[in-house]
Amino acid sequence: MTTQSPGRPAVWPGLVAVVAVAGFCYLFLRVEHQWAVAALAVCAVVAVLAVRRTAWPALAGAAWSEHPTVLGWISLISALLFIALFYENHFALLMLATVMLYSVACLGLTIQFGYAGVVNFAGAAFFGIGGYTAAMLTLHTGLPHLLVIVIGGLMAGLIGSVLVLPLLRTRGHYAAVITVAFAILFKSFLEVNELLGGPQGLKVPGLRILGWSFNSNVELGRDLEVSFYASYAVLSLALLAVTLLMVKRLERSWVGLSLDVVRLDETAAAVFGFNVAWWKLFAFTLGNVCAGIAGAVYAMMIGFVAPASFTFAESLILVSIIILGGVGNPIGVLPAAALVILLPEKLQVIQEYRFLLFSVFVILVLLFRPQGLLPRRLREYYAGWRRA
Amino acid sequence: MDLGLLGQYAFNGLMLGVVYAMVAVGFTLFFGVLDVIKFSHGDVLTVGAFTGLVTYLGLSAAGVTLHPALAAAAMIVAMLLMALLGAGIARFLVLPLRAAPPINVLLITLMTGTVLRESIRLFYPSGANPKPFPHLLPTDSLSLGSFTLRYDNAILLILGLASIVVIHLIVTRTRLGLAIRAVAQDGETAQIMGINFQAVVLITFALGSALAALAGVTAGLYYNEINFGMGLLLGVIGFSAAVVGGLGNLYGAIIGGFLFAGLQTLGAAWFSVPAYKDVFSFAVVIVLMTWKPSGLIAERSAERV
Numbered sequence: 003m004t005t006q007s008p009g010r011p012a013v014w015p016g017l018v019a020v021v022a023v024a025g026f027c028y029l030f031l032r033v034e035h036q037w038a039v040a041a042l043a044v045c046a047v048v049a050v051l052a053v054r055r056t057a058w059p060a061l062a063g064a065a066w067s068e069h070p071t072v073l074g075w076i077s078l079i080s081a082l083l084f085i086a087l088f089y090e091n092h093f094a095l096l097m098l099a100t101v102m103l104y105s106v107a108c109l110g111l112t113i114q115f116g117y118a119g120v121v122n123f124a125g126a127a128f129f130g131i132g133g134y135t136a137a138m139l140t141l142h143t144g145l146p147h148l149l150v151i152v153i154g155g156l157m158a159g160l161i162g163s164v165l166v167l168p169l170l171r172t173r174g175h176y177a178a179v180i181t182v183a184f185a186i187l188f189k190s191f192l193e194v195n196e197l198l199g200g201p202q203g204l205k206v207p208g209l210r211i212l213g214w215s216f217n218s219n220v221e222l223g224r225d226l227e228v229s230f231y232a233s234y235a236v237l238s239l240a241l242l243a244v245t246l247l248m249v250k251r252l253e254r255s256w257v258g259l260s261l262d263v264v265r266l267d268e269t270a271a272a273v274f275g276f277n278v279a280w281w282k283l284f285a286f287t288l289g290n291v292c293a294g295i296a297g298a299v300y301a302m303m304i305g306f307v308a309p310a311s312f313t314f315a316e317s318l319i320l321v322s323i324i325i326l327g328g329v330g331n332p333i334g335v336l337p338a339a340a341l342v343i344l345l346p347e348k349l350q351v352i353q354e355y356r357f358l359l360f361s362v363f364v365i366l367v368l369l370f371r372p373q374g375l376l377p378r379r380l381r382e383y384y385a386g387w388r389r390a
Numbered sequence: 391m392d393l394g395l396l397g398q399y400a401f402n403g404l405m406l407g408v409v410y411a412m413v414a415v416g417f418t419l420f421f422g423v424l425d426v427i428k429f430s431h432g433d434v435l436t437v438g439a440f441t442g443l444v445t446y447l448g449l450s451a452a453g454v455t456l457h458p459a460l461a462a463a464a465m466i467v468a469m470l471l472m473a474l475l476g477a478g479i480a481r482f483l484v485l486p487l488r489a490a491p492p493i494n495v496l497l498i499t500l501m502t503g504t505v506l507r508e509s510i511r512l513f514y515p516s517g518a519n520p521k522p523f524p525h526l527l528p529t530d531s532l533s534l535g536s537f538t539l540r541y542d543n544a545i546l547l548i549l550g551l552a553s554i555v556v557i558h559l560i561v562t563r564t565r566l567g568l569a570i571r572a573v574a575q576d577g578e579t580a581q582i583m584g585i586n587f588q589a590v591v592l593i594t595f596a597l598g599s600a601l602a603a604l605a606g607v608t609a610g611l612y613y614n615e616i617n618f619g620m621g622l623l624l625g626v627i628g629f630s631a632a633v634v635g636g637l638g639n640l641y642g643a644i645i646g647g648f649l650f651a652g653l654q655t656l657g658a659a660w661f662s663v664p665a666y667k668d669v670f671s672f673a674v675v676i677v678l679m680t681w682k683p684s685g686l687i688a689e690r691s692a693e694r695v
Binding site: 119121123168169171172175176178179180182183184186187190191193194314315318321322325354355357358361362364365368369372 | 427429483486487490492493494496497498500501502504505508509512622623626629630633663664665666668669672676677679680683
């Protein structure tokens with residue numbers, strides 16, 4: 003990978019991009035003062051607009067498409083270093099892990115909406131199914147926690163497929179509307195169900211893998227205590243890396259091609275022998291499994307699940323993330339998730355207004371830049387495929 | 391169960407049915423002319439109900455005490471303003487996306503609904519809490535054994551039915567209705583025939599939204615309480631009713647509305663927990679959609695979107 007043949011794009015612009023993004027995130031998580039946060043956000047917008055006028059985005063894009071493996075590893079290692087830098091900061095690590103888990107859920111929605119064209123307006127409900135499953139299983143059974151996380155995902159996938167299976171024969175967006183109904187009813191169902199804790203919700207015991215409890219701080223030496231959120235951040239990072247890799251591989255495989263065909267023209271897909279209903283069901287289920295797994299880990303991390311966290315408005319936030327990021331672009335999900343989750347947390351002024359704010363954002367994006375901030379690119383079957 | 395209680399259930403069901411049918415008719419009109427699902431419809435209803443409340447508060451602060459006049463004013467102001475809002479949404483958010491995939495229209499109207507809903511929650515004084523809606527119609531009642539019929543509810547029921555009949559007459563008997571039906575059948579041909587496409591679309595959206603405003607004020611007068619989230623579920627129910635009846639068909643929407651209300655009333659009689667009646671109704675609706683994907687009364691030459 004490191005051999006430099008003539009004319010082959012260099013690695014370093016991609017490296018610069020990774021460092022620049024990481025540096026900005028570091029600053030953003032470190033600043034506390036409200037004005038500093040706002041100024042930094044404005045700087046980011048200006049910087050992005052300025053860089054777009056230069057050749058840098060093309061160079062960095064070329065570097066990524068040429069050296070995905072090297073840069074992927076570099077990003078992963080930088081992310082680990084990043085977590086290490088914040089080792090004692092509970093809030094920053096919680097935020098990081100939250101962004102990563104929401105990204106995993108949104109990658110699930112990307113498979114559904116971006117590839118198969120099935121919109122899911124109940125993303126938060128499937129996230130919640132994962133969380134509630136994890137809560138019930140850890141409270142009432144002695145199953146190993148890794149298995150609990152997986153079961154959380156499978157449960158979300160199962161309930162989702164039972165929900166839309168009957169509707170897949172129909173054309174149009176009826177399945178989407180049923181997910182709206184499900185998202186609204188899910189919360190009222192949780193609120194009246196005594197077994198699931200009613201409006202108060204349930205406490206969830208912390209994650210424990212191979213006897214290592216995730217909920218106690220790690221002491222290294224005498225004066226070095228690592229926040230317990232660091233373990234969750236590392237786990238979330240691993241989950242995100244695996245999901246991202248899966249989605250990228252899925253996209254360039256025959257599976258991704260089939261899903262694209264089904265989305266772009268159902269009639270043509272059926273003529274060419276694609277089982278349209280099956281592919282939609284596959285994408286819907288796989289996406290919900292991602293959301294459920296992320297939800298299970300999230301519930302264990304924050305220690306409780308309650309109906310108020312899984313409302314319809316939260317589901318719309320998830321949809322906003324993928325539309326802002328660029329529908330069908332798995333990489334676009336990451337900055338969009340960071341924006342949608344971090345900005346209201348850091349900038350307290352807009353916390354109350356976030357649903358309003360991001361709805362307006364999405365309306366503007368749909369009107370003026372429907373492909374999203376980072377549009378989906380043509381698929382690349384292997385590194386440097388487009389260069390030739 | 392005695393006859394009086396049964397009558398009470400039936401009346402409540404009818405009342406719900408009228409409100410649902412009014413919402414469903416809007417969905418069916420929009421789908422008819424533009425083949426789009428406008429999901430902000432339920433939240434337009436909420437804004438309509440709040441407009442009615444504000445009109446009442448403003449007029450009673452100005453010294454008007456005659457209750458029927460207040461009720462009429464609340465309804466008329468809400469209908470006029472929501473007609474404007476509906477036409478505005480069509481003009482600036484739905485029509486510009488005509489060339490985009492239909493799912494984008496669903497998304498943008500869903501987000502518009504969120505903007506309306508959140509605006510009420512954030513900017514109406516303590517808008518996150520339910521607001522009491524005044525009794526404006528005579529609340530005397532007629533008792534027949536254990537069945538009591540309150541006059542205000544009877545008036546609301548008749549008013550709702552009348553509004554649906556009026557919409558039906560407009561669509562079937564007037565030149566405007568002819569234009570609406572022409573656009574619904576084939577927009578391009580209608581334009582060739584000299585029909586102003588955009589004007590017809592805007593008027594249709596105004597009509598549907600005015601009906602939603604009336605439904606909102608009706609719901610307020612019936613339950614004597616409104617809140618910022620009331621339109622969300624009403625919108626989904628109205629849409630499901632329109633789909634079950636057959637999107638694009640007025641009769642279908644009305645039948646769908648009453649069917650959904652009937653299911654909910656049955657559900658309420660069966661289950662002790664109120665939330666389960668909605669779960670039950672939606673489950674039946676899903677089954678119905680699977681059984682008849684183009685609705686109970688299918689649109690002729692239907693190409694489902």
